[in-house]
Structure formats: structure tokens, C-alpha cells
Amino acid sequence: MPPDPITVAALYRFARFNDPASLRAQLEQACRAHRIRGTLLLAAEGINGTIAGTDEGITAVLAEIRKLPDCADLDVKMSTAATMPFHRMKVRVKREIVTMGQPDIDPRASVGTYVDPMDWNALIADPDTVVIDTRNDYEVAVGTFARAIDPRTSTFRDFPAWFRENRDSLLGKNKPRVAMFCTGGIRCEKSTAFLKQEGIEEVYHLKGGVLKYLETVPEAQSLWRGECFVFDQRVTIGHGLAQGSYELCHACRRPVTAEDRQSPLWEEGVSCPACHAERTDEQRASYRERHRQEALAAARGKQHIGADLAGAGDDKDG
Numbered sequence: 078m079p080p081d082p083i084t085v086a087a088l089y090r091f092a093r094f095n096d097p098a099s100l101r102a103q104l105e106q107a108c109r110a111h112r113i114r115g116t117l118l119l120a121a122e123g124i125n126g127t128i129a130g131t132d133e134g135i136t137a138v139l140a141e142i143r144k145l146p147d148c149a150d151l152d153v154k155m156s157t158a159a160t161m162p163f164h165r166m167k168v169r170v171k172r173e174i175v176t177m178g179q180p181d182i183d184p185r186a187s188v189g190t191y192v193d194p195m196d197w198n199a200l201i202a203d204p205d206t207v208v209i210d211t212r213n214d215y216e217v218a219v220g221t222f223a224r225a226i227d228p229r230t231s232t233f234r235d236f237p238a239w240f241r242e243n244r245d246s247l248l249g250k251n252k253p254r255v256a257m258f259c260t261g262g263i264r265c266e267k268s269t270a271f272l273k274q275e276g277i278e279e280v281y282h283l284k285g286g287v288l289k290y291l292e293t294v295p296e297a298q299s300l301w302r303g304e305c306f307v308f309d310q311r312v313t314i315g316h317g318l319a320q321g322s323y324e325l326c327h328a329c330r331r332p333v334t335a336e337d338r339q340s341p342l343w344e345e346g347v348s349c350p351a352c353h354a355e356r357t358d359e360q361r362a363s364y365r366e367r368h369r370q371e372a373l374a375a376a377r378g379k380q381h382i383g384a385d386l387a388g389a390g391d392d393k394d395g
Contacts, residue, residue: 082157092147114163125174162309189269189280220303
């Protein structure tokens with residue numbers, strides 16, 4: 078019989094942690110006890126991350142997280158993977174659980190109006206709705222909603238400056254409603270709070286993010302075009318949360334198509350067409366040696382310590 082699929086939980090919660098560092102040990106212990114892998118980020122503003130393991134293990138760790146202050150209503154998106162999408166478990170303490178660089182933004186105080194996935198199509202099909210994709214450029218390139226505006230930002234930190242620079246051209250004189258979306262919902266918590274602070278009154282965001290939309294809305298009714306980038310070894314997913322067709326460049330962590338892999342600039346573990354010009358020969362030599370060590374470790378049935386993915390990094394979407 079084939080092995081049971083791995084359960085993957087993408088989660089976040091904006092909450093007030095007076096001493097986030099003090100919570101780290103108990104979460105690490107719970108994850109270790111249940112053989113859970115992935116990344117959890119802790120900050121004064123809450124928790125964010127993606128973890129994977131057995132269904133029973135994930136259930137137990139989520140129960141521990143829900144015991145944290147104001148985390149009973151933890152936002153969780155569940156999916157499965159054929160194999161473990163993470164190499165190890167990391168619990169990190171950060172300044173923000175998703176980095177926007179706007180210290181005055183508090184999603185607990187004011188956010189946009191949540192829109193259920195089944196109601197999302199009608200909202201974004203309305204010509205009076207400005208639809209904005211809040212994700213990074215490499216994520217948008219993989220897939221997005223019809224009519225969505227791509228800010229072409231390389232990190233979420235760039236979003237506030239982009240909006241302020243383009244506000245007049247985006248909204249015009251009529252000040253139409255704005256609908257925003259992201260992978261799992263967390264970036265929209267901050268981006269809608271930011272727009273509210275900027276004086277935009279009619280702001281909406283997709284509840285549960287693209288992940289919930291792809292899980293909920295039938296493909297025949299979907300306005301999503303392409304696949305959705307996720308921050309683990311699945312790389313992308315499609316409708317029904319089925320694994321997508323992209324691979325990952327382990328040099329720059331960008332998604333790579335089959336066409337990209339035909340390029341002379343593609344070298345597995347070393348470079349892809351998007352990052353080749355961004356790296357030096359010395360860096361590529363280092364990546365080449367790392368890839369060689371990973372292959373040797375895999376041949377021995379071991380996991381090389383350098384093979385870990387970015388997991389829930391600064392722009393990770395829970």
C-alpha cells in the first residue's frame with residue numbers, strides 16, 4: 078500500500094505576545110515530540126508558518142498553538158503532500174511575522190472586509206473594483222486572478238511605496254473599491270490595514286487567500302489563471318490543491334518551468350535563467366559544491382544540512 082499522505086498546515090494569527098522568545102521552547106518541544114517539520118515565526122504581533130507531518134501530529138501541534146495568548150481562533154489552511162515538503166523544524170523569533178516595514182500597522186485594530194471564496198468572483202469581475210495582487214513578482218508570474226494588477230514588487234516591504242506612488246492612477250477620481258489577495262491571507266491582513274490607514278474606506282480581501290479559493294471554488298467556475306506558488310518543496314499547487322508543474326531553483330528559490338530547464342543558464346542546484354546574472358562565478362561554484370554534497374548525502378540515505386528551503390521567511394504567506 079502507498080504511504081499515507083503528509084498533512085500540511087499553513088497557519089497564522091495576529092495576537093499580542095509580550096515575550097515571544099519565551100514561547101519558542103514549548104513550540105519546538107511540541108513539534109519535536111510529534112516529528113513535525115517546517116517553520117514557525119514568532120513576533121510580538123503573533124505567529125505565522127507552515128508545518129507538515131502526520132495528521133495526528135499536526136492536530137496535536139495546532140492544539141498547542143491554540144493555547145497561546147489569543148490564538149484560539151488560529152487561521153489554518155490544510156492540504157496534503159505525497160512526500161515530506163520540509164527537511165527540518167525551525168522556530169524563529171522575528172520583528173514581524175510577515176515583513177512590511179510599517180510599524181504603525183495593526184491588523185487587529187482595522188482590516189479590510191473579508192470576502193468568502195464563493196463570493197470573490199462577483200467582486201473582482203465588477204469593473205468598479207480595483208483588484209491588486211499583493212504577492213511578489215515571481216509568485217505572480219506563476220499565476221494570478223483575471224484582471225489583477227501586478228505591483229511587480231520583489232518583496233512585501235516594497236508594497237507601501239508602490240501603492241503611494243500609484244495611488245492616483247489606481248483609484249482615479251471615483252475612488253472605487255479595492256480588492257486584494259495573497260496566498261494564505263496574512264499579507265492581506267497587513268495590506269488592507271495599510272490602505273485603511275491611507276484613507277481608503279472600501280477595502281476587501283479574499284478570506285483564506287488563494288489557497289482557500291483553489292480548494293473551494295470548482296475549476297470550471299474559477300477566475301484563477303495558472304498555478305499558485307507555495308513556500309515549500311511542492312513549489313506550486315493548482316485547483317483542488319493538487320501539486321503543480323513547477324520545480325524550484327535552489328540558488329534563488331524562484332519557481333522554474335520546463336522551458337526554463339531547457340535553457341543553457343539552468344543548472345540544477347546552481348542557477349536558472351532568472352538568477353544567473355545575479356550571481357558570481359564564485360557563488361555558483363559554492364552552490365555546485367553544495368548540490369554535490371546533497372546528492373552524496375541522498376545516495377547514503379541521509380539529509381544534507383544545507384538542503385533546507387526558505388520555509389516561512391520574511392515574505393512567507395501563512
